[in-house]
Amino acid sequence: xxxxxxxxxxxxxxxxxxxxxxxxxxxxxxxxxxxxxxxxxxxxxxxxxxxxxxxxxxxxxxxxxxxxxxxxxxxxxxxxxxxxxxxxxxxxxxxxxxxxxxxxxxxxxxxxxxxxxxxxxxxxxxxxxxxxxxxxxxxxxxxxxxxxxxxxxxxxxxxxxxxxxxxxxxxxxxxxxxxxxxxxxxxxxxxxxxxxxxxxxxxxxxxxxxxxxxxxxxxxxxxxxxxxxxxxxxxxxxxxxxxxxxxxxxxxxxxxxxxxxxxxxxxxxxxxxxxxxxxxxxxxxxxxxxxxxxxxxxxxxxxxxxxxxxxxxxxxxxxxxxxxxxxxxxxxxxxxxxxxxxxxxxxxxxxxxxxxxxxxxxxxxxxxxxxxxxxxxxxxxxxxxxxxxxxxxxxxxxxxxxxxxxxxxxxxxxxxxxxxxxxxxxxxxxxxxxxxxxxxxxxxxxxxxxxxxxxxxxxxxxxxxxxxxxxxxxxxxxxxxxxxxxxxxxxxxxxxxxxxxxxxxxxxxxxxxxxxxxxxxxxxxxxxxxxxxxxxxxxxxxxxxxxxxxxxxxxxxxxxxxx
Amino acid sequence: xxxxxxxxxxxxxxxxxxxxxxxxxxxxxxxxxxxxxxxxxxxxxxxxxxxxxxxxxxxxxxxxxxxxxxxxxxxxxxxxxxxxxxxxxxxxxxxxxxxxxxxxxxxxxxxxxxxxxxxxxxxxxxxxxxxxxxxxxxxxxxxxxxxxxxxxxxxxxxxxxxxxxxxxxxxxxxxxxxxxxxxxxxxxxxxx
Numbered sequence: 001x002x003x004x005x006x007x008x009x010x011x012x013x014x015x016x017x018x019x020x021x022x023x024x025x026x027x028x029x030x031x032x033x034x035x036x037x038x039x040x041x042x043x044x045x046x047x048x049x050x051x052x053x054x055x056x057x058x059x060x061x062x063x064x065x066x067x068x069x070x071x072x073x074x075x076x077x078x079x080x081x082x083x084x085x086x087x088x089x090x091x092x093x094x095x096x097x098x099x100x101x102x103x104x105x106x107x108x109x110x111x112x113x114x115x116x117x118x119x120x121x122x123x124x125x126x127x128x129x130x131x132x133x134x135x136x137x138x139x140x141x142x143x144x145x146x147x148x149x150x151x152x153x154x155x156x157x158x159x160x161x162x163x164x165x166x167x168x169x170x171x172x173x174x175x176x177x178x179x180x181x182x183x184x185x186x187x188x189x190x191x192x193x194x195x196x197x198x199x200x201x202x203x204x205x206x207x208x209x210x211x212x213x214x215x216x217x218x219x220x221x222x223x224x225x226x227x228x229x230x231x232x233x234x235x236x237x238x239x240x241x242x243x244x245x246x247x248x249x250x251x252x253x254x255x256x257x258x259x260x261x262x263x264x265x266x267x268x269x270x271x272x273x274x275x276x277x278x279x280x281x282x283x284x285x286x287x288x289x290x291x292x293x294x295x296x297x298x299x300x301x302x303x304x305x306x307x308x309x310x311x312x313x314x315x316x317x318x319x320x321x322x323x324x325x326x327x328x329x330x331x332x333x334x335x336x337x338x339x340x341x342x343x344x345x346x347x348x349x350x351x352x353x354x355x356x357x358x359x360x361x362x363x364x365x366x367x368x369x370x371x372x373x374x375x376x377x378x379x380x381x382x383x384x385x386x387x388x389x390x391x392x393x394x395x396x397x398x399x400x401x402x403x404x405x406x407x408x409x410x411x412x413x414x415x416x417x418x419x420x421x422x423x424x425x426x427x428x429x430x431x432x433x434x435x436x437x438x439x440x441x442x443x444x445x446x447x448x449x450x451x452x453x454x455x456x457x458x459x460x461x462x463x464x465x466x467x468x469x470x471x472x473x474x475x476x477x478x479x480x481x482x483x484x485x486x487x488x489x490x491x492x493x494x495x496x497x498x499x500x501x502x503x504x505x506x507x508x509x510x511x512x513x514x515x516x517x518x519x520x521x522x523x524x525x526x527x528x529x530x531x532x533x534x535x536x537x538x539x540x541x542x543x544x545x546x547x548x549x550x551x552x553x554x555x556x557x558x559x560x561x562x563x
Numbered sequence: 564x565x566x567x568x569x570x571x572x573x574x575x576x577x578x579x580x581x582x583x584x585x586x587x588x589x590x591x592x593x594x595x596x597x598x599x600x601x602x603x604x605x606x607x608x609x610x611x612x613x614x615x616x617x618x619x620x621x622x623x624x625x626x627x628x629x630x631x632x633x634x635x636x637x638x639x640x641x642x643x644x645x646x647x648x649x650x651x652x653x654x655x656x657x658x659x660x661x662x663x664x665x666x667x668x669x670x671x672x673x674x675x676x677x678x679x680x681x682x683x684x685x686x687x688x689x690x691x692x693x694x695x696x697x698x699x700x701x702x703x704x705x706x707x708x709x710x711x712x713x714x715x716x717x718x719x720x721x722x723x724x725x726x727x728x729x730x731x732x733x734x735x736x737x738x739x740x741x742x743x744x745x746x747x748x749x750x751x752x753x754x755x
Contacts, residue, residue, distance in 0.1 A: 005669045018604045024596050031632045
């Protein structure tokens with residue numbers, strides 16, 4: 001046991017009490033400003049400055065002499081690297097010329113307020129006069145939403161950021177056109193976009209693509225809702241409610257069982273031990289013991305009449321000339337008779353004398369045993385009743401909590417729950433997440449591509465050269481794409497920053513893809529270990545006419561499962 | 564209307580405004596006040612969760628903020644809330660307090676939290692198991708207790724745990740899972 005103290009259910013401390021103990025002035029008095037470090041002092045810079053100046057003058061001469069040579073070398077290096085690049089150098093251009101990811105067009109009147117709602121729930125609000133138009137005619141807003149690796153790849157959206165590749169949680173391209181000409185957003189009247197995300201945005205940031213340079217830079221946005229989190233949290237609370245309800249039901253069943261046990265463990269009855277219950281109804285009968293050997297076996301006995309027999313008093317006020325005893329299924333009745341008639345009484349035998357004392361002792365012992373057994377069952381039952389009460393309180397608290405959450409939430413939870421359940425059954429991420437996903441809300445004065453992303457580092461290069469083979473023939477691709485299906489990223493090798501010599505892959509399920517010159521696509525499902533061992537990747541080829549968005553989706557495991 | 568999720572996410576705007584406060588406070592300590600006010604309760608609760616003595620917890624909290632102010636010039640923004648830096652100071656001050664003042668490490672538990680473990684361990688919630696569980700928690704290593712406390716008693720999301728511990732969200736998840744496994748193991752051992 002460690003030196004720790006366990007405290008159970010310590011009372012809560014209120015925020016007010018904590019706030020009352022805030023004392024910034026006292027803190028400020030105790031604060032000591034840090035002294036300036038030595039490198040901020042005058043003497044240090046004085047000495048260092050003189051020394052640096054001397055060193056600078058000495059080296060300048062040397063550097064000037066070498067500059068010309070260095071520039072020449074640098075130029076050659078760039079030319080060499082550019083030779084290895086793919087032909088398409090436009091910022092957004094499909095790597096497979098024959099496949100295009102189409103835009104969805106929305107025609108608007110730019111002189112009035114417009115709100116465009118896209119299929120995935122994304123909304124674009126364009127206020128009147130926000131578009132710098134060419135004429136007074138209608139404007140076409142073109143959008144492409146990228147919710148998977150396939151569409152982003154086939155659209156040719158670059159996904160590299162610094163030395164990493166982007167994993168996207170939601171990406172949109174928005175363009176404006178009027179009379180076939182590109183139009184722009186006015187600098188003083190931004191449009192507002194509420195981009196629905198298809199993944200939890202935690203750990204992600206927001207970026208915009210510079211169409212000119214093809215580089216991404218961070219872009220301000222407000223992440224909203226976190227509805228997926230919210231629905232999941234609500235769902236967890238809901239599940240807990242179900243668990244509690246089931247527990248309460250189970251406890252109720254157990255209580256019923258205990259009650260049955262009590263019924264099946266009754267206290268002993270005096271009748272069983274032939275003990276008297278009502279002294280005033282006891283009388284003696286001189287019966288023939290040979291006719292009733294079972295009564296004779298009890299020893300000396302009396303009879304006790306069962307109470308509440310109306311004729312009892314009358315019977316014993318009178319003298320009878322005869323009586324008979326009858327036994328039916330262990331129960332006795334005595335019929336008194338004379339010439340005038342007869343009266344019957346229900347009776348039971350009771351022991352007397354020494355047998356009475358023995359019977360009392362036996363009865364008491366049995367009663368004690370039975371009582372102990374019943375006490376135990378009662379205690380267990382009470383424990384269950386208390387537990388059920390506690391669970392009920394817990395359940396009420398959860399219900400109150402749920403109501404609070406429902407009220408605070410903007411999620412139609414019941415609707416979302418149905419979808420979540422359907423999603424679990426169908427593995428259909430799209431339907432559910434459109435309703436439950438968070439969104440990235442941003443204002444912009446530029447059309448372009450906007451992306452909620454998380455940079456994922458490039459994999460470590462293979463130590464040895466990797467051969468790419470089609471039908472046993474080695475090919476020399478200019479560009480190779482690696483799709484990490486687990487990390488949900490696309491790496492591109494064959495660029496300046498990531499040349500083919502740096503080719504590598506993560507230890508997950510990967511798809512290697514190469515676009516051949518005639519728009520054929522070669523691909524291979526492969527693993528890092530397999531490639532490392534064999535030193536080669538054997539690719540299958542899809543003929544150009546069969547390269548479609550659906551086919552690529554199948555390869556990248558991104559097929560939508562229909563309902 | 565959508566709303567922000569204050570627990571899981573600090574918007575860039577929030578982080579930016581916090582960074583502005585920090586930069587102002589670096590120049591003028593009096594400008595540290597909004598940061599103090601923002602994080603005082605959080606840090607106090609973190610400390611008091613692990614201490615028995617309320618007054619001492621307030622003292623340690625003051626010590627945390629004093630240390631933060633004295634070291635603010637060393638603070639570097641790393642894209643996470645300022646609070647994560649404060650929590651790390653708080654952890655260090657807390658253990659210092661245990662060493663210096665012979666204060667005992669306390670683990671504060673609510674009965675309602677124990678039910679969660681019983682659910683996880685698929686065991687019955689009764690007095691015997693409650694005692695077994697408390698004794699098992701007391702036997703855990705400090706790092707594991709810290710994880711269990713943060714996740715189950717303080718209900719912190721893994722992202723925040725990661726930020727406080729200076730590890731990734733995923734790593735926080737894995738470590739917590741392992742701590743829970745160890746707890747389960749001790750719980751089962753205590754049955755014998």
